[in-house]
Amino acid sequence: MAAVRGTAPEPEPALFRAKLANVRPMVNMLKTISFRPRARCVINPDGLVFTVEESQCLVAQAYLRAELFTTFSYDVQLAEYYRNQEQAGFEAEDSQDGEPSDVTQVVLPLDNLIECLTLFYGPSGTSSSGAQSGAHSTATLHTSGNPGDLRGATTAVIAFNGPGTDFELLLEERGTISLCRLSTFVPEPSVDLKFSHYPTTQQLIIKSEWLRDAFNELDPTSESVSIYIASSEPHFRISTIGESGSTDMTYSNTERILDSFFCNEDQENQYKLSLILKCKQALAMSDKTKIRINQRGFLSFQFMIPTAADVSFVNFVFAPLVSADESIADATARV
Amino acid sequence: MRLRAEVTNSNLLLRIVQSIDKLTKSAILKLTPDKLHIIVITDMDSGLQLWSDIVVEALFEDYQIESNFNNEIYLEFNIDNLQRALRSTQGGGALGVTMKLVKKLGGLPVLSLIIRSQSATGREITLCQDVPVRLLSAEQMDAIREPLVPEGQIHIMMPPLNNVRSIAERMKGMGDRVAVSANRNGEMNVRVANDLVDITTYFRGLETMSYDTTTQETSTDGGGGTGRLSSETFTAVVDMKNFLKFLQSHHVAPKNVMCCISEHHALIIYVYIGSAGYTGAAAMHDSSCGSLTYFIPVRQI
Numbered sequence: 001m002a003a004v005r006g007t008a009p010e011p012e013p014a015l016f017r018a019k020l021a022n023v024r025p026m027v028n029m030l031k032t033i034s035f036r037p038r039a040r041c042v043i044n045p046d047g048l049v050f051t052v053e054e055s056q057c058l059v060a061q062a063y064l065r066a067e068l069f070t071t072f073s074y075d076v077q078l079a080e081y082y083r084n085q086e087q088a089g090f091e092a093e094d095s096q097d098g099e100p101s102d103v104t105q106v107v108l109p110l111d112n113l114i115e116c117l118t119l120f121y122g123p124s125g126t127s128s129s130g131a132q133s134g135a136h137s138t139a140t141l142h143t144s145g146n147p148g149d150l151r152g153a154t155t156a157v158i159a160f161n162g163p164g165t166d167f168e169l170l171l172e173e174r175g176t177i178s179l180c181r182l183s184t185f186v187p188e189p190s191v192d193l194k195f196s197h198y199p200t201t202q203q204l205i206i207k208s209e210w211l212r213d214a215f216n217e218l219d220p221t222s223e224s225v226s227i228y229i230a231s232s233e234p235h236f237r238i239s240t241i242g243e244s245g246s247t248d249m250t251y252s253n254t255e256r257i258l259d260s261f262f263c264n265e266d267q268e269n270q271y272k273l274s275l276i277l278k279c280k281q282a283l284a285m286s287d288k289t290k291i292r293i294n295q296r297g298f299l300s301f302q303f304m305i306p307t308a309a310d311v312s313f314v315n316f317v318f319a320p321l322v323s324a325d326e327s328i329a330d331a332t333a334r335v
Numbered sequence: 336m337r338l339r340a341e342v343t344n345s346n347l348l349l350r351i352v353q354s355i356d357k358l359t360k361s362a363i364l365k366l367t368p369d370k371l372h373i374i375v376i377t378d379m380d381s382g383l384q385l386w387s388d389i390v391v392e393a394l395f396e397d398y399q400i401e402s403n404f405n406n407e408i409y410l411e412f413n414i415d416n417l418q419r420a421l422r423s424t425q426g427g428g429a430l431g432v433t434m435k436l437v438k439k440l441g442g443l444p445v446l447s448l449i450i451r452s453q454s455a456t457g458r459e460i461t462l463c464q465d466v467p468v469r470l471l472s473a474e475q476m477d478a479i480r481e482p483l484v485p486e487g488q489i490h491i492m493m494p495p496l497n498n499v500r501s502i503a504e505r506m507k508g509m510g511d512r513v514a515v516s517a518n519r520n521g522e523m524n525v526r527v528a529n530d531l532v533d534i535t536t537y538f539r540g541l542e543t544m545s546y547d548t549t550t551q552e553t554s555t556d557g558g559g560g561t562g563r564l565s566s567e568t569f570t571a572v573v574d575m576k577n578f579l580k581f582l583q584s585h586h587v588a589p590k591n592v593m594c595c596i597s598e599h600h601a602l603i604i605y606v607y608i609g610s611a612g613y614t615g616a617a618a619m620h621d622s623s624c625g626s627l628t629y630f631i632p633v634r635q636i
Contacts (some may be wrong), residue, residue: 109531115505115508115509115532116534119505119534119536120502121501121505122501150408175535177536177539178534178535178536179534179535179537180534183530321393328345
């Protein structure tokens with residue numbers, strides 16, 4: 001290993017640079033989709049979108065709007081220049097997945113990104129305290145694990161200088177500085193479950209606490225979970241059939257539970273329970289959840305998460321389980 | 336051979352033993368009329384070694400020691416056993432703890448801790464914790480020597496151990512080796528890297544010292560460094576596991592920890608115990624309590 005320089009270098013401003021007064025909101029958002037080691041990060045003038053995909057049946061996205069950052073600078077012209085360089089020599093059809101040319105896409109290790117951002121969190125997961133010794137730590141300096149608690153917080157500068165370079169983080173807390181470099185990878189063609197390609201036939205907004213109760217009741221021994229939405233009672237039902245029996249949670253269309261309700265077509269669809277459960281953390285952090293199902297039975301959960309004066313979104317899209325009498329060809333034709 | 340003492344600071348003794356918990360199975364206890372030494376050797380060649388000394392007054396009262404070898408006694412003990420025994424000395428009702436070297440039935444020597452405490456009902460209870468020990472001869476003890484390490488290039492006072500520890504705990508998953516660097520500008524860096532991620536943490540505003548080979552004296556570096564050499568950085572790459580083992584010394588709540596980098600050879604870290612009233616490099620001269628000295632060999636590629 002080469003000896004490091006004595007002074008901490010600043011990342012040079014180039015393609016993308018953003019400053020965060022406190023890493024916590026970003027960490028909390030990223031943790032909701034951290035069930036895969038790698039994520040695709042899309043940088044555009046409006047913010048960052050982190051996407052993870054599993055088994056080609058689940059796509060989860062966390063949207064970090066530019067307003068969440070203290071400063072957010074993204075050089076669109078430079079981004080277009082890099083895109084053109086990358087695609088020089090490719091046929092028009094081969095160019096990336098229909099994304100506008102002003103976005104920058106990169107794949108990076110999500111678990112390592114979160115580990116770096118939480119570097120100053122301390123062994124118990126809270127921010128490191130200023131106390132000198134293990135035996136006499138003063139409780140008053142210790143910050144709680146409450147996500148809303150911003151005392152003793154880590155600030156961060158995030159930078160990315162284009163394809164082939166590292167994703168850089170410059171973290172600071174109480175005078176201690178950490179420079180983290182994450183390897184980046186060229187994105188492969190993304191899995192897009194294309195939820196919006198088909199009309200939404202059912203939609204409701206439910207207070208997340210109700211949905212959390214439902215998730216707690218789901219029988220983990222069940223392979224699948226069934227979601228039924230109809231224009232008559234029961235309007236919304238979640239059920240599982242497991243080794244010990246079946247569970248049904250039903251919700252009626254009352255103001256107390258459902259903020260809005262729309263149902264064009266009564267439908268029941270099954271989804272793999274183990275995948276549905278991956279959104280538990282996003283659900284835990286959210287106030288409300290928008291549930292949509294499209295004509296092909298794809299399910300979208302949009303979690304509305306409160307962050308410093310407004311709302312951020314985390315989105316999960318699930319492909320439905322293929323039913324026994326439907327062929328694989330039929331199922332892939334749905335996408 | 337005779338050893339008997341009132342353990343007036345069992346808490347400090349427990350915390351010292353907690354610092355060495357899980358370093359390895361057994362350790363050596365060398366007792367002299369003035370000092371108690373705990374020596375831990377994890378691996379003769381590539382492992383961490385801990386050599387410590389504490390003045391007996393910091394731990395005991397009415398300390399009586401007699402033997403045929405300059406009134407010194409050498410014991411080998413199982414760390415976990417001693418730790419468990421010392422844990423019994425803690426607790427609200429403890430009235431006093433006596434330590435004795437005793438030969439049990441069958442001729443096996445034990446270090447016996449006799450704990451007198453008061454139960455909730457006010458009755459006095461005596462609990463006896465025996466830690467089996469192996470007596471070492473003077474020849475065996477003599478064969479155990481502190482490692483010889485070339486003089487280091489730089490001595491620097493470390494940042495608060497808890498800060499270093501929490502960061503090291505987070506960095507440990509990213510590599511099995513860690514690079515510790517320092518320069519005379521008072522900066523210390525800790526770096527871990529693997530294929531996917533590279534993290535360097537910079538601690539600044541630390542006190543450094545120079546060793547003058549002619550006068551054999553150490554002195555604090557002037558603020559701002561000494562010209563063109565002040566930003567020269569010295570680095571030691573050690574096993575992350577050993578670095579974390581040294582960080583277990585946070586149990587003794589040290590106010591002063593000095594790190595010496597001997598490039599290509601070792602990190603030598605002096606953890607000063609209970610230096611009340613002295614802070615910074617001056618702690619080196621404060622022998623009020625004692626110190627734990629860690630030798631961490633540089634990793635050979």
